[in-house]
Amino acid sequence: MHRVRVKVVEDALDANHTIARANRDDFDRAGVTVANLMGAPGAGKTALLERVLGSLDVRAGVLEGDVQGSLDADRLASLHVPVVQLQTSKGFGGECHLDANMVRSALPSLPLDEIELLVIENVGNLVCPAEFRVGEDARVMVSSVTEGDDKPLKYPLMFRACELVVLNKIDLLPYVDFDVEKFLARVETVHPGAATIIVSARTGEGVEAFREWLAGLPARRMVEA
Secondary structure, three states: OOOOOOOOHHHHHHHHHHHHHHHHHHHHOOEEHHHHHHHHOOOHHHHHHHHHHHHHHOOOEEEEOOOOOOOOHHHOOOOOOOOEEEEEEEEEEOOOOOHHHHHHHHHHHHHHHOOEEEEEEEEOOOOOOOOOOOOEEEEEEEHHHHHHOOOHHOOHHHHHHOEEEEEEEEHHHOOOOOOHHHHHHHHHOOOOEEEEEEEEOOOOOOOHHHHHHOOHHHHHHHHHH
């Protein structure tokens, strides 16, 4: 029997790239810089945004991705920044990541003419989000000490796909078996030269460095353009 290998994954990613380019064109026309924030469930992505969004020097908005519910979006809305909730369970099969088409479906609800920076908080996952570009300018990976220092070696694509790796929850270091130097060395192994910031979203330690990095994205985008 003759077998034909269908490259479904490649075709899906090609289609995603096409839509991601269309998203990027729309963001560029609106003058909006986009950061794709990724990480495992419980890494502290939302808590980190709570720390920085209210005091950024640029006008920011958030596209909040979850499989279901609006708990994180509700938390961020209290900061009085535009927040749009995108649930993958509604029309997208409950996917464990955001893709370009999902983001495109949310564009009409985003006040792009009122913001300079859009943060897309992706669905918590250490695998799939890294494979799907959504039209972003930069990607940020949030990891936490509670996940273990082996994650860069176990999920290298996620760490390799991001310009910045943020290590969160360092206030818990006395209570967990985590080697910071080993973690940073492993990040360097899978992504040489990747920027890293060490923070505690709970105590605020190191958060100013992340705030400055995020606030500087629009200016860096203009220079690169």
